[in-house]
Amino acid sequence: MKIDRVTKHFGGLVAVNSVSFDISEGELLALVGPNGAGKTTLFNVITGVLKASSGNIFFNGKEITGKRTNQIARMGIGRTFQIVRPFGKMTVLENILVPLGKAFYTRLSVFSHSPHEKIFISKAMDLLKSAYLDDEANKMASYLPIGMQRRLEIARALALEPKLLLLDEPAAGLNEKESMQLKEYIEKINSSGVSILLIEHDMKFIMSISKRIVVLDHGSKIAEGTPSEIASNPRVIEAYLGRKHKKGDKSA
Amino acid sequence: MELWQESVNILVLGSIYVLIAVGLSMIYGILRVLHVAHAGIYTLGAFLSLSIAGVTGNFWIALTLSAIISGFFGALIYRYIYKFVLKEERIVPLIISVGLFITMQDLYRIIYGPYKYPFSISTAIPYIRVGSFYVSPLQMLILMITGVILVGLYFVLNKTRIGVGLKACANDLQMAEAVGINTKLTIALAFFIGSALAAVAGTLVGVYDNSVYPTMGSTVSYKAFVVVVLGGFGSLKGSVIAGYLLAAAEVLLVSWKGFFLPRDAIGFLVMIIFLIFLPNGLFGKKER
Amino acid sequence: MDYLMTLGIFASIYTILAISLNILTGYAGQVSLGHAALFGVGAYTSAALTVNLGFNYWAALPLSILITALVGALIGLSSLRAHSDFLVLITIGINFVVVALLKYTPFFGGPYGLLGIPRPSLFGEAMNTFEYFWYAVGWASFTILFVYWMSKKYIRTAFEAIKEDEEAAEAMTVSVPRFKIYAFAISAAFAGLAGNLWAHYMGVIFPGNFSFDTSIEIMTMIVLGGIGTIRGAVFGAVLLVFLPEYLRFVSDYRMLIYGLIIVFTMLFIPSGLLGDNSITWRWTRIFKKGDRVAKNNEN
Numbered sequence: 001m002k003i004d005r006v007t008k009h010f011g012g013l014v015a016v017n018s019v020s021f022d023i024s025e026g027e028l029l030a031l032v033g034p035n036g037a038g039k040t041t042l043f044n045v046i047t048g049v050l051k052a053s054s055g056n057i058f059f060n061g062k063e064i065t066g067k068r069t070n071q072i073a074r075m076g077i078g079r080t081f082q083i084v085r086p087f088g089k090m091t092v093l094e095n096i097l098v099p100l101g102k103a104f105y106t107r108l109s110v111f112s113h114s115p116h117e118k119i120f121i122s123k124a125m126d127l128l129k130s131a132y133l134d135d136e137a138n139k140m141a142s143y144l145p146i147g148m149q150r151r152l153e154i155a156r157a158l159a160l161e162p163k164l165l166l167l168d169e170p171a172a173g174l175n176e177k178e179s180m181q182l183k184e185y186i187e188k189i190n191s192s193g194v195s196i197l198l199i200e201h202d203m204k205f206i207m208s209i210s211k212r213i214v215v216l217d218h219g220s221k222i223a224e225g226t227p228s229e230i231a232s233n234p235r236v237i238e239a240y241l242g243r244k245h246k247k248g249d250k251s252a
Numbered sequence: 253m254e255l256w257q258e259s260v261n262i263l264v265l266g267s268i269y270v271l272i273a274v275g276l277s278m279i280y281g282i283l284r285v286l287h288v289a290h291a292g293i294y295t296l297g298a299f300l301s302l303s304i305a306g307v308t309g310n311f312w313i314a315l316t317l318s319a320i321i322s323g324f325f326g327a328l329i330y331r332y333i334y335k336f337v338l339k340e341e342r343i344v345p346l347i348i349s350v351g352l353f354i355t356m357q358d359l360y361r362i363i364y365g366p367y368k369y370p371f372s373i374s375t376a377i378p379y380i381r382v383g384s385f386y387v388s389p390l391q392m393l394i395l396m397i398t399g400v401i402l403v404g405l406y407f408v409l410n411k412t413r414i415g416v417g418l419k420a421c422a423n424d425l426q427m428a429e430a431v432g433i434n435t436k437l438t439i440a441l442a443f444f445i446g447s448a449l450a451a452v453a454g455t456l457v458g459v460y461d462n463s464v465y466p467t468m469g470s471t472v473s474y475k476a477f478v479v480v481v482l483g484g485f486g487s488l489k490g491s492v493i494a495g496y497l498l499a500a501a502e503v504l505l506v507s508w509k510g511f512f513l514p515r516d517a518i519g520f521l522v523m524i525i526f527l528i529f530l531p532n533g534l535f536g537k538k539e540r
Numbered sequence: 541m542d543y544l545m546t547l548g549i550f551a552s553i554y555t556i557l558a559i560s561l562n563i564l565t566g567y568a569g570q571v572s573l574g575h576a577a578l579f580g581v582g583a584y585t586s587a588a589l590t591v592n593l594g595f596n597y598w599a600a601l602p603l604s605i606l607i608t609a610l611v612g613a614l615i616g617l618s619s620l621r622a623h624s625d626f627l628v629l630i631t632i633g634i635n636f637v638v639v640a641l642l643k644y645t646p647f648f649g650g651p652y653g654l655l656g657i658p659r660p661s662l663f664g665e666a667m668n669t670f671e672y673f674w675y676a677v678g679w680a681s682f683t684i685l686f687v688y689w690m691s692k693k694y695i696r697t698a699f700e701a702i703k704e705d706e707e708a709a710e711a712m713t714v715s716v717p718r719f720k721i722y723a724f725a726i727s728a729a730f731a732g733l734a735g736n737l738w739a740h741y742m743g744v745i746f747p748g749n750f751s752f753d754t755s756i757e758i759m760t761m762i763v764l765g766g767i768g769t770i771r772g773a774v775f776g777a778v779l780l781v782f783l784p785e786y787l788r789f790v791s792d793y794r795m796l797i798y799g800l801i802i803v804f805t806m807l808f809i810p811s812g813l814l815g816d817n818s819i820t821w822r823w824t825r826i827f828k829k830g831d832r833v834a835k836n837n838e839n
Contacts, residue, residue, distance in 0.1 A: 047711060048710075049707065049710075068710070068715070069707075069710035069711060070710045070711075070712075070713045070714060070715045070716075073710070073711050073712065073713045074713045078711075079711050081707075081708065081711075085705055085707070085708045086708075087700070087701060087704040087705060087708065088704065088705075089704060090700065090704065094697075094700075097697060098697055098698075098700075098701050098709070098712045098714065099712040099713060101694040101697055101698070101713075102712070102713040104694045105694070105698055105713055105714050105715060105718075105719075106715070109694075110693065110694045110695045110698060111690065111693055111694075111695055112693065113693060113694050114692050114693050114694065115693075115694055115697050116692060156712065157711075160712070160713065284625075286625050286628075286629065333803070333807070336807060337806070337807065340810075341624065342624050342625045343571050343624050343625060343628065344806055344810070346625045346628055347571070347573075347628075347759070347763070347802060347806055348802065348803050348806045348807065350573065350756065350802065351760075351798070351799045351800070351801070351802025351803040351806065352799065352803055353799070354753075354756060354795045354796075354798060354799040354802075355795075355796055355799030355800055355803065356799075357795065357799075358793060358794075358795040358796035358799060359796060361795075362793060362796065470752075471636070474629075474632055474633065474636065477629055478633075481629070513637075513640060513641070513644065514640050514643070514644060516636065516640065517636060517637050517640035517641070520633035520634075520636045520637050520640075521633070521637055523629065523630075523633050524618070524630050524633045524634065524637070527618075527621075527622045527626050527629060527630050527633075528618050528621045528622055528630070529621070531621070531622065531626060
C-alpha cells in the first residue's frame with residue numbers, strides 16, 4: 001500500500017498533514033505518536049470512513065481514495081477499532097459469520113446463501129481456534145472480557161481474508177498476559193503473509209513487534225525508521241517528552 | 253391591511269407554538285429525549301384550567317393552579333419514567349413517550365368523554381380596532397401572557413442560579429454533576445417549567461377556540477417538534493424564532509388560495525425536509 | 541361465523557403488518573412509527589387501480605405491492621441521513637403527510653375515501669367471506685414462511701450487522717445504504733400486500749384507516765410480542781385483534797391499553813413476551829434444552 005501526501009482537515013484544524021509512506025507486502029509497520037497526532041484519523045481516511053481533503057492512497061496498485069468503506073474492505077483491507085466494536089448482541093461465532101458473507105452482499109445471492117452452511121461454520125471455527133476463542137463460540141460477544149473482544153475483532157477482520165490489516169491500539173487496556181497472547185497472535189497473522197499496519201501507544205509493545213516505525217506528531221510525519229533509530233531520534237523524544245512535561249506525566 | 257390582519261394571526265399562533273416548544277427544546281437540550289408526552293400535558297393544562305375555572309369562576313386562579321399542577325406532573329414523568337431509561341438507546345424513551353401520550357389522551361377521553369367543552373371567559377381587555385384592522389381581546393390576552401412569560405423566562409435563564417444550572421446541565425450533564433450542581437433537581441425543574449408553559453398554552457388555545465377536548469393535543473404534539481427541529485434542537489432562542497416562522501408559513505400559505513396541502517401537513521413537510529437536509533435547524537449548534 | 545371469519549381476516553392482515561414492521565425495526569433496527577402510511581399506500585394504490593382505472597384485481601395485486609415497495613425505498617432514503625430518534629420523527633411526519641395528501645386528493649376520494657372496491661374473483665365469482673378468510677390466511681402463512689426463510693439467509697445477517705453497528709458493518713463489507721433500502725423496500729412490499737388485502741375485503745377505505753393511531757397499533761403488537769422475532773409479531777397481532785372483541789373493557793379503552801402496554805413493556809420487559817431474552821419465553825423453553833437457552837444462560 002502506498003499513502004501519498006494525504007491531508008485531512010476538519011474546518012480549520014489540520015488533523016493529518018501531507019503524510020506519505022509505503023507498506024510493502026508482508027510487512028508489519030507501526031504507526032506511533034502522541035495523543036491527537038492524527039493516527040486514527042489516518043486510519044479512517046484509509047478505510048474510507050472519512051474523505052481525504054487531498055492526497056491519494058493506492059492499494060495493490062489501484063487507487064482507493066474516495067471509495068466507500070465496504071468497497072475498500074472488499075478489496076482486502078481489514079481493520080479493528082480503537083474502542084472495541086464487536087457486534088455485541090451477536091454470538092462470537094455470528095460475529096465471524098458476518099464478514100464470511102462478503103461475496104454475497106453485493107448480489108442477490110444474499111437471499112439464497114445462509115451463514116449456517118457448513119463451510120462457513122467450519123471456516124469461522126478455524127478462525128476462532130487460531131484466535132484462541134473456539135471455546136467461546138456461542139457466547140454473546142459483549143460478555144467477553146476485553147482481551148478476548150480484541151482478538152475477536154482481529155479474527156473478524158481476518159475473515160475478510162485481507163492482504164492488509166489495520167489494527168488500532170490492539171493492546172490498549174490489556175494486562176501483561178493478554179498483551180503477550182495478543183503479540184503472539186499478531187505475529188502469527190503476519191507470518192502467514194498478511195501485511196499489518198499497527199497503531200500503538202505502548203512503546204514496549206511496538207519495539208518488540210515491529211521492524212519499521214512511522215512517527216506522527218500534530219498530523220505530520222516526523223520520523224521513519226527501525227525501532228532503534230526511532231528510539232534515538234531527537235525529534236521523536238521531544239514530541240513525546242515535550243508533551244509529558246506539559247501535561248504532567250500521563251504516560252503518553 | 254389584510255397583511256396586517258394576518259400578522260396578528262401569525263403572532264397569536266406563533267406564541268402558542270413557542271410556549272409549547274420552549275419546554276420540549278429545554279428537555280431535549282438536557283436529556284436528548286423527544287418528549288412527545290409534552291402534548292399530553294398541554295391537554296391536561298387545558299382541562300385543569302377548565303375545571304378549576306368552573307369551580308372558582310376566576311380565570312387567573314385557574315391558569316396559575318393549572319400551570320403549577322401540570323408542572324409537577326411533568327416533573328413526575330421524569331422522576332418515575334424517563335429517569336430509568338436514559339441509558340438505553342434514544343429510541344426507547346421516545347417510544348415510551350409516545351405510549352405515555354396516547355395513554356394520557358385516552359384517559360382524558362375516559363374521564364371527560366369525547367366531547368368538546370366550551371371554555372369562554374370574560375376579559376377586561378377592550379376590542380382594538382383601527383379601520384378594518386382589529387385585535388380581539390383574546391388575541392391581546394395571548395400576546396400579553398406570552399410576552400410576560402418570555403421576558404420572565406429570559407430573566408430566569410440568564411440572571412438566576414437556576415438558569416446557570418440549566419445551562420450547565422444542557423452543556424454537559426456529567427460535568428454539571430461533577431461541579432456540584434444537583435442535576436436531578438435541575439432536570440426536574442426543567443420539566444416543571446416546560447410543563448407549566450405547555451399547560452398555559454393548552455389553556456390559551458382552549459379559551460381562544462372556545463373548546464377543550466381530549467384529542468386537542470394530537471397534532472400539536474408532533475408539530476411542536478417541527479418548531480424544535482426548525483429552531484435547532486436545544487436552542488431556546490431558535491425555538492422562539494422558529495415558532496413564529498412556522499406560524500407565518502402556515503398562515504400565509506393557507507391564506508394563499510389553492511395551496512394543495514392542509515395547514516398541519518405543511519409543518520410536517522418542513523420538519524421532514526429539515527431533519528434530512530438541515531438536522532441542526534436554522535439556529536442550532538452542531539451536535540457531537 | 542362470518543364474524544369470526546372477519547376477525548380471522550383482520551388477524552391475518554395485522555400479522556402481515558406486524559411481521560413487515562418487524563423486518564424493518566426488529567431485523568434492520570430502523571424504527572418506524574409511520575408504518576400505517578405504507579399500509580395506506582398499498583390499500584389506496586390497489587383501490588384506485590381497480591375502482592378508478594378499471595384494473596383487474598389480479599393485475600392490481602402485484603402492482604400495488606411493487607408501488608408500495610418503491611415508496612418504501614424512497615422513504616428509506618431518509619434513513620441514510622437521519623438516525624434513531626430523528627428517523628422516528630420523520631416516519632411520524634410521513635404518516636401525517638400521507639394521510640393529509642389522501643384527504644386532499646380528489647382522485648383518492650378525499651375525506652370520503654374510495655368506495656366500491658371489488659372483491660377478487662375466483663373462477664368468475666367474487667370471493668365470499670369464507671373464501672376470503674382462507675385467501676388472507678394463505679397470504680399470512682406465505683409471509684411467515686417467506687420471512688422465516690429470509691431470516692436464515694445472509695440478508696438477515698447483513699440487517700443485524702447494520703442494526704448493531706453501522707461503521708463496523710461497513711468495515712465488514714456490508715453496504716449500509718444498500719441494506720437499509722432493502723429493509724425498507726421489503727418491509728413496504730408486505731405492508732402493501734396487507735393494504736391490498738384490507739382494501740379488497742372492506743370495499744371502502746378512508747384516509748383515517750391509515751392514521752398514526754394505526755402505526756401505534758402495529759408497533760404495540762411487535763413491542764408486546766417481542767421485537768425481532770416472527771413468533772412475537774404473530775402473537776402480538778393475533779392477540780391485539782381478538783382481545784378487544786372478547787374483553788369489553790379492552791375495546792372501550794383500546795388506545796389507553798395500547799399506550800400502557802408500550803410503556804410497561806418497554807420499561808419492564810424490553811424484549812417483549814416472546815423475545816429471545818424475555819423471561820416468559822425462556823420459561824416456556826425450560827423443558828427443551830435448545831441451544832438458544834444455553835446461549836442465554838451463559839453469563
